Amino acid sequence: MVLSYPVATSRDCFGGEVLIEVTLPRGIERADLERVRGAASLEVLDGFPRPFFRIDVPGRFLLTGLLLTTSVRVTVRQVHRDRAFEVAQEAARELMGEA
Amino acid sequence: MAIDSAKVVSAVSGLRLVGNEDGLYLTRHYADYYNRISFAFLHHMERADPGGFAKARKALIETGHLCGFNTFGGIMLSQEWEAVVAPMIETREDWVRGMVAVVNALGWGRWETKSLRPAEELNVTCANSYESEGYLRDYPQRPDGGVCFLATGGVSAIMNLLYHGDITTRPQRTEDYYQKIFAAGDNRFEGREIACRASGAPRCEWVARPVQRWS
Amino acid sequence: MGVAIQFDAATNVATLSGQAMVFHCHHYNSTLQRTIEEGMGAEAFHLLTIAAQEAARKQLKQLVSSGTSPKEAFSQAAALFAELGFGSLDFSGLGPRGGVVISPSSHYGMSWLVKFGERKDPACEFPAGYVAAAVMVAFHLEPERVRVREASCVACGAPACRFEVEVL
Numbered sequence: 001m002v003l004s005y006p007v008a009t010s011r012d013c014f015g016g017e018v019l020i021e022v023t024l025p026r027g028i029e030r031a032d033l034e035r036v037r038g039a040a041s042l043e044v045l046d047g048f049p050r051p052f053f054r055i056d057v058p059g060r061f062l063l064t065g066l067l068l069t070t071s072v073r074v075t076v077r078q079v080h081r082d083r084a085f086e087v088a089q090e091a092a093r094e095l096m097g098e099a
Numbered sequence: 100m101a102i103d104s105a106k107v108v109s110a111v112s113g114l115r116l117v118g119n120e121d122g123l124y125l126t127r128h129y130a131d132y133y134n135r136i137s138f139a140f141l142h143h144m145e146r147a148d149p150g151g152f153a154k155a156r157k158a159l160i161e162t163g164h165l166c167g168f169n170t171f172g173g174i175m176l177s178q179e180w181e182a183v184v185a186p187m188i189e190t191r192e193d194w195v196r197g198m199v200a201v202v203n204a205l206g207w208g209r210w211e212t213k214s215l216r217p218a219e220e221l222n223v224t225c226a227n228s229y230e231s232e233g234y235l236r237d238y239p240q241r242p243d244g245g246v247c248f249l250a251t252g253g254v255s256a257i258m259n260l261l262y263h264g265d266i267t268t269r270p271q272r273t274e275d276y277y278q279k280i281f282a283a284g285d286n287r288f289e290g291r292e293i294a295c296r297a298s299g300a301p302r303c304e305w306v307a308r309p310v311q312r313w314s
Numbered sequence: 315m316g317v318a319i320q321f322d323a324a325t326n327v328a329t330l331s332g333q334a335m336v337f338h339c340h341h342y343n344s345t346l347q348r349t350i351e352e353g354m355g356a357e358a359f360h361l362l363t364i365a366a367q368e369a370a371r372k373q374l375k376q377l378v379s380s381g382t383s384p385k386e387a388f389s390q391a392a393a394l395f396a397e398l399g400f401g402s403l404d405f406s407g408l409g410p411r412g413g414v415v416i417s418p419s420s421h422y423g424m425s426w427l428v429k430f431g432e433r434k435d436p437a438c439e440f441p442a443g444y445v446a447a448a449v450m451v452a453f454h455l456e457p458e459r460v461r462v463r464e465a466s467c468v469a470c471g472a473p474a475c476r477f478e479v480e481v482l
Contacts, residue, residue, distance in 0.1 A: 045110075045113065045114070045182065047110075048110055048182040048183050049182070049183070049185075049186030049187070050181060050182045050185070050186055051182070052114075052178060052179065052181075052182035052183075064178050064179075065178060066178055066181055066182055073178060078419070078424075105323075108323065108326065109323075112321055125337060125338075125339050125340075125399050126337070126338055126339070126340075126343060126398060126399035126400060126421055127319070127328075127335050127336075127337055127397075127398045127399055128335065128336055128337070128338050128343070128398065128399075129333055129334070129335065129336075129366075129369035129370070129373070130333070130334035130335065130336045131333060131334065131365075131368070131369040131372075132365050132366055132368075132369045132440070133336070133338070133346070135361075135365035135368065135369070136346070136350055136361055136362055136365045137346070137350075139361050139365070140349070140350045140353055140354060140361070143353070143354055143357070144353060154353075155353065158349045158353065159346075159349065161349075162342065162345050162346050162349050163342075165341060165342070165345050166338070166339075166341055166342035166345070169339065169341035169342075170338075170339050170341060170342065173339075203326045204326070205336060205337040206321070206326065206327055206328035206334065206335055206336040206337060207326070207336055207337075208325070208326055208327065209324075209325055209326040210326075227325055227326075227327065229327075229334055229336055232334070249342070
């Protein structure tokens with residue numbers, strides 16, 4: 001059975017038309033970030049009061065979030081707009097090590 | 100004061116905000132481009148009829164107001180805000196100061212909150228707004244009328260987001276919400292530029308008050 | 315290319331090769347464009363294109379070293395366009411007498427489509443001006459010699475934006 005996490009959608013100026021917020025079953029650990037496949041860049045800004053991460057997977061999505069929280073924002077690239085929810089779920093499962 | 104403006108600017112500057120390969124949706128754009136098209140539009144409207152300046156000003160400020168609703172609203176609901184600004188917030192007024200601090204990382208000039216009366220008035224000044232800088236460089240000083248339309252709209256947007264609506268409750272920023280919060284009601288905030296460098300003032304000054312109090 | 319924007323913490327002004335750079339998103343860009351188009355009618359196209367050409371040309375002239383080949387100049391212009399968030403430009407169909415430039419993804423085209431839906435006339439006045447500036451700089455041409463027309467636009471339903479370039 002394919003896991004499916006709760007989602008909410010919105011639009012913003014910082015990524016793309018379809019921005020999907022996925023609620024995860026547990027807080028995001030630093031080690032989780034390394035599991036995301038195809039990342040061209042992985043930034044963790046832990047000098048901030050709340051450590052912030054950004055993972056760019058060109059052609060698929062941009063992932064952003066705060067470490068230790070249970071939600072991640074998936075900005076799905078235009079080319080996958082028609083299957084945005086599916087892509088967001090794939091991203092979340094990779095992060096959680098369940099892909 | 101809870102908001103450390105310098106830390107916010109430094110952190111936001113380090114976020115490497117860039118558009119993606121889709122060409123959406125954030126641009127690092129030319130101040131000169133915005134100024135050229137805005138001021139040419141302004142002058143065109145002024146030449147077209149006696150009421151042209153007022154019409155152009157209204158249209159351009161409303162564009163800035165819409166920008167504020169979408170951009171500032173989006174910023175205040177972003178994870179970047181959660182990471183950098185939210186931990187410094189103690190009061191609703193800190194949301195205002197935090198947003199002004201973020202603006203200072205956008206390249207728009209050095210905004211300073213001169214005064215903030217909760218739910219009543221926000222006064223922001225700037226010695227180098229990109230709009231007045233551009234106007235003074237390319238056009239003669241104006242006898243009247245400010246030219247910082249984006250900033251004027253932006254200042255009222257901050258107040259509408261926090262004191263007419265409530266961005267802290269994370270509403271969906273829909274067209275209906277915009278109409279309800281930004282475009283209707285005597286308590287909605289309206290921004291005015293009460294001093295502008297393009298007219299000889301030493302600093303530009305933008306004030307947002309409830310529309311019924313501008314009489 | 316690597317865009318090295320300088321941020322002055324004393325003035326909160328960001329510059330790149332002498333041009334002040336400001337962050338704005340598609341809401342403002344498209345809404346401002348619409349405001350000006352509605353107010354100026356047919357004159358808006360020329361203004362929006364020429365203003366883009368003016369700003370971009372000043373910057374590209376500083377960024378692109380003299381002696382750079384046209385191919386490399388176009389590569390730098392395309393890289394800058396993307397890094398600033400305007401989308402992608404393919405200059406490979408261009409020669410010293412003109413040709414075609416394709417934009418598979420255009421900020422202005424996509425933004426208009428997302429915010430306002432399809433339109434009758436092309437929306438990419440800014441990219442058209444930017445393309446003109448790139449041609450001027452790459453081939454060392456005076457502005458009067460370069461004309462750019464957007465022949466198709468995603469905002470009009472086309473799959474990509476296409477700019478026809480004429481060198482007089």
